[in-house]
Amino acid sequence: MLSKIINQGIAIASCLLLSTSIMAQQHPSLVMTKKGVEKIRENLGKVPLFDNSLSNVKEEVDQAIADGIVVPIPKDMAGGYSHEVHKKNYLLMQKAGLLYQILNDDSYALYVKNMLLQYAKMYPKLPLHPQERSYARGKLFWQALNDANWLVYTSQAYDCVYDYLTKKERATIEKNLFKPYADFLSIGSPQFFNRVHNHSTWGNVAVGMIGLVMDDAVLLDRALNGLKEDNLPAGMKDNDGGLIKKEGQKTGFLANVDEPFSPDGYYTEGPYYQRYAMYPFLVFAAALQNSKPEIKIFEYKNAVLLKSIYALLNLTNSEGEFFPLNDGQKGMSYYSRELVSAVAIGYTYGGRDPELLSIAKKQNRVELDENGLEVALAVQQNLAEPLVKKSLNLSDGPDGKQGGVAILRSRLNDDESTVVLKYAAQGLSHGHYDKLSFSYYNNADEVIQDYGLARFVNIEQKNGGGYLKENGSWAKQSIAHNTVIQNETSHFNGDFDIGSLNHSDKYLFDVSDPNFQVVSAIENNAYPGTSLHRTMALIQDESYERPVLLDIMQIKSEQQNQYDFPYYYFGQIMSANFKYEKSKALMPLGDKNGYQHLWKEASGVATQDNSKVSWLNKGTFYSLTAALSAGDEIIFARLGANDPNFNLRNDPGIIFRKKAAQNATFVNALETHGSYNTVSEFTSNAYSSIIKLEKVRDDANYIAVKIHNKDNSILLFIMDVKDSSSSKTHQITIDGENYQWTGCVFHKKIK
Amino acid sequence: MLSKIINQGIAIASCLLLSTSIMAQQHPSLVMTKKGVEKIRENLGKVPLFDNSLSNVKEEVDQAIADGIVVPIPKDMAGGYSHEVHKKNYLLMQKAGLLYQILNDDSYALYVKNMLLQYAKMYPKLPLHPQERSYARGKLFWQALNDANWLVYTSQAYDCVYDYLTKKERATIEKNLFKPYADFLSIGSPQFFNRVHNHSTWGNVAVGMIGLVMDDAVLLDRALNGLKEDNLPAGMKDNDGGLIKKEGQKTGFLANVDEPFSPDGYYTEGPYYQRYAMYPFLVFAAALQNSKPEIKIFEYKNAVLLKSIYALLNLTNSEGEFFPLNDGQKGMSYYSRELVSAVAIGYTYGGRDPELLSIAKKQNRVELDENGLEVALAVQQNLAEPLVKKSLNLSDGPDGKQGGVAILRSRLNDDESTVVLKYAAQGLSHGHYDKLSFSYYNNADEVIQDYGLARFVNIEQKNGGGYLKENGSWAKQSIAHNTVIQNETSHFNGDFDIGSLNHSDKYLFDVSDPNFQVVSAIENNAYPGTSLHRTMALIQDESYERPVLLDIMQIKSEQQNQYDFPYYYFGQIMSANFKYEKSKALMPLGDKNGYQHLWKEASGVATQDNSKVSWLNKGTFYSLTAALSAGDEIIFARLGANDPNFNLRNDPGIIFRKKAAQNATFVNALETHGSYNTVSEFTSNAYSSIIKLEKVRDDANYIAVKIHNKDNSILLFIMDVKDSSSSKTHQITIDGENYQWTGCVFHKKIK
Known part of the structure; x- marks a missing residue:
């Protein structure tokens, strides 16, 4: 469409x-x-869907009208009283405005009018919000961002009651409230208004919306095209470390669509x-x-x-x-x-x-x-x-040339397995240092999780609802993600400016075979002198009850490094086929870059055989098989160290560690299988179907992996790692057998 | 009815x-x-409900018939192949028997017949099951218990196809299978058959059911009244430490109803x-x-x-x-x-x-x-x-005089808060050492949990689906429960024989006021020389959004002890109003009696003020307010230490610790309040409504507590701790005010 x-x-x-x-x-x-x-x-x-929505909103607003109008002096952080009341107020005004139009009932217009008049009375005298944490403080709220939220909603309310108000009332409200409000958000807060960032989008739109209602061409132009002059130094940062201005930055709403x-x-x-x-x-x-x-x-x-x-x-x-x-x-x-x-x-x-x-x-x-x-x-x-x-590849960057996010979805009966591979750009101030990281879902259950942010949005007890220190020290760090970490340092050394200059690149996205979907991407800048190439295949095959995720990470470096490769799972460990030692006392896994937040719960050493760990989560079994080299370390970690205020969740992870390796390849397979029901107490298919995961070729040209299965079948996967062309013809020999194909990848049940 | x-x-x-x-x-x-x-x-x-059930069962059995009959040589533990097949077989035979009767379709009878004949062929040659873990090994399964399960279901199948079989077929099956099977379960396994225990109930019923089908009066008598001779020594124990025989023990089905x-x-x-x-x-x-x-x-x-x-x-x-x-x-x-x-x-x-x-x-x-x-x-x-x-008190013991389990339920709109206070007898071999322990629910969510067992029933990877070592070292121990632990030893010193001789006693169960329901019980034997008296009141009051649980534990002892009082909560700590130190390295909290399994995550010291901890779980806030004495310790613990095979869940707990106290009283209040929604990001009522919890009297006669609330109200609770008579009249003075009432407890909003 x-x-x-x-x-x-x-x-x-x-x-x-x-x-x-x-x-x-x-x-x-x-x-x-x-x-x-x-x-x-x-x-x-x-129209039932509309009528029901109307009835719910009417009930809510009627109750609010009955409760009376409160416009408190701004004081609290997010989650606190004054914050929540002002937030409620703008949502209520917008709804009351719509109700007035729909129901033609003056009581709703009156409610909006009276509230606007109270704001118009308070606003001219308001100083900056007393909470000083934001790089762009608001007046009603601790940050201008929330002030902009208020105006985006309230301008709609004003539009709805515009004709209800007398000319004098409008003059009062515009002069004392809306005009200075819009100026404050723009001219008064250039560091907030003149960025490319969601903050500015809110600011631009707030000014634009009220500009449209007031028929104010100046405000509208300011909204669309930004402030002509902002006197901001290039390279300026906000309180979260996000870039405010780069050289030659376009600004305003249209720039925020463009970039x-x-x-x-x-x-x-x-x-x-x-x-x-x-x-x-x-x-x-x-x-x-x-x-x-x-x-x-x-x-x-x-x-x-x-x-x-x-x-x-x-x-x-x-x-x-x-x-x-x-x-x-x-x-x-x-x-x-x-x-x-x-x-x-x-x-x-x-x-x-x-x-x-x-x-x-x-x-x-x-x-x-x-x-x-x-x-x-x-x-x-x-x-x-x-x-x-469907499976989907979304490019990142204004021109789509800054990597992207790939989603592989595999459906079997009513179940869906979903891989999300992130090989995008930095993502502005809210970006994490997690090139080539992935997460994995079994329906809505997280199998391998992305931690997300370290923040309790709008919960005042937790730092006023704002970002927690641990967002920087943990959530943004590479070790918080399911990707490679070299020498216990984060990608780009955790430097926002360097991170912002770089992005990963797509190597291959091929979902033409729904039973064998492949995504592959390369990151050459996260660690200077090291290239990372991750390839993930989501495989449906009759040898497996549910899809298997084949995960290959090829690392090439100019020098020897330590490589950590974590999988943050959920659930209870059922078994491991290697010896491990639980720690008698828990120590942090490291002292910086996020490692200080992980307790080292246990560790083991890989043998020649595959290392396999199985766990149970919410009635489903999962098995992770790793073709490690003998001597590689397997670490069981749990989050929560150096967390003085219980800000982190205590989630577990398995980390595969290669020490003193130069070029190295991780080859892992993750199975979803079986079930356990606590009511019937029936267990089904509790064991991995993979007997052996075997890397059969790994050189400058090809990676090839054989998966040996319990049903005696063998699945062979080969990929050209230098040229992802779909038209190139290949012919190679593996274990004495000759394989020919056209295109980047080859896969076949060879037994 | x-x-x-x-x-x-x-x-x-x-x-x-x-x-x-x-x-x-x-x-x-x-x-x-x-x-x-x-x-x-x-x-x-x-009849739709019947027809649908029939149709589901028919589909299942038809599939099984299509798949063919498998009667494997017994080999595996629970969760393993042979175990699961034999289990499926008896369930299928019972269903097929019913289908034969209902649908009058010979194919179902034939299925049962053929399977029975296969069992009849295998059974005479079967030795004891190769797995040697049980005190009473079976033949088809690792324990006779599962063999009994098989016969309880299969006897029903046999009953259903009885008339379908020829006399000769019946003779073969009875002679080679059912008679020796019933004898093995009874005469052949007296330590299993002649107990008072769920095991024996299964054994008795298995023998009784097949006795009824075969019209065998000897088997029926054996089932109802047990073996006359068992040659078992009194005091004999099973592999889980449960008592097999006590002096003068009656046996058989009727004894298993009686006792x-x-x-x-x-x-x-x-x-x-x-x-x-x-x-x-x-x-x-x-x-x-x-x-x-x-x-x-x-x-x-x-x-x-x-x-x-x-x-x-x-x-x-x-x-x-x-x-x-x-x-x-x-x-x-x-x-x-x-x-x-x-x-x-x-x-x-x-x-x-x-x-x-x-x-x-x-x-x-x-x-x-x-x-x-x-x-x-x-x-x-x-x-x-x-x-x-409804709220309910269930007595324990054959005559109802061995304590019991009390359930308080408080309903508010669609929400239910439920307190479960356990003051029962030991509970045979499956009992835990947790006198006066409690658990608490917000609808189906566990607020304060009972850990349950340490076992993954029918999951073979986990010790063949059987009880784990940690069931004894953790789950049964007192510290695993929400009750008092004296000097880091479990109740009855964790001795099953002593525990089995004792029980707690009801002091009061008064749910006459649905807004103020009280249960109170006393334990005098868990620690010789120490008496424990726990009183819980589930309070609904307009000062609180949701019910408040007032929890009073009075301890009187002949000598000084350390008292630990844990609350095993779920969720993320939002705030605490006292200083605490997170541990830089995690050490176990102790070295035995379950303490070796707890990591000490953090600890703080109580001041004169109440100590308050709030947490968030599944969108609801909880606040625990403790009127501790200055110097009492507050420990944040997390399960998982000394758990070599990841058998334990890593659940958190808060432990209030009084050191070197003789008589001591814990007074705590637990609030359920507010909400957080991750979609709207709205937070409501995130803070405790209790300003101060004050013990205003605590002597040989009365305990009295004032709860000071944020709305400036004060709720007073008084209880006679010596006499729970409902007719006794009281008159006492507290803080200069005179209170009179009749009955054991008094409560009033005094402001």
């Missing part, structure tokens, strides 16, 4: 914008329009922040489309805003929870309010894709605007079709 | 049994009867084993009722077998999972096949209680016999009524 729009792709000269004459606006005209209101009113009581989004719609900060930024991106786009259709914002950059919705929906596990790449809080999902709005806007402005309706059905609520109505109507008409998530 | 039956309670002279002439039996006549078969056939296709069940239907081994034993208890009772109605087995001991069904259904959390008292595997629930059968038998033979139907509805399957049909018919007729679990 999307292609129709993309093919019309047009470039916009932002300088054109001011020349389009600004006409007297109707109200409402942002996401909700006058025409939309009419259609909604006509359909009231006829962080790849042509595939992947947002470089990662899905958690993409979700967060989605709301301002899309409501402003809808508002622009409604007020300034000549901008054709939904066609901008080949319709990247629409594509980004699909990218985001695909960056989820089987229950719709986002992969917690970079700083991502686990549990956030496409059930969030931002995605409810995004799905409806995507549906209405993106060609009415019936697959989006299946997500709307799951969300089971819609925004109370015309987009929500369109979705609800279509759902009622049974137009929904399933959105089946 | 039950009372009708109980009031007819009659005693049975077991010597009468042999004199009742045994008449030629009809077949089937055990749980399924000829009459039942007719009624089932009449109703086929008309382990209390008059309330509580089974002294605990709910996990009660569930396990329920199947033989009830199918044999049903078979006896059908074959020998003159025994009136369901009226025996005031209808205790029927009462036991209710006891068991009440010993569950809100999702029907059994409280894992003593050796109990978590996750086992009333959805197990044993309870499916128990509910139907209880319904049919226990007065057709409509509340049982609500459980049957949840189970959503029935046994394919007449009891299952009765349940399914009644469900179809919408007769089901909810079984609302």
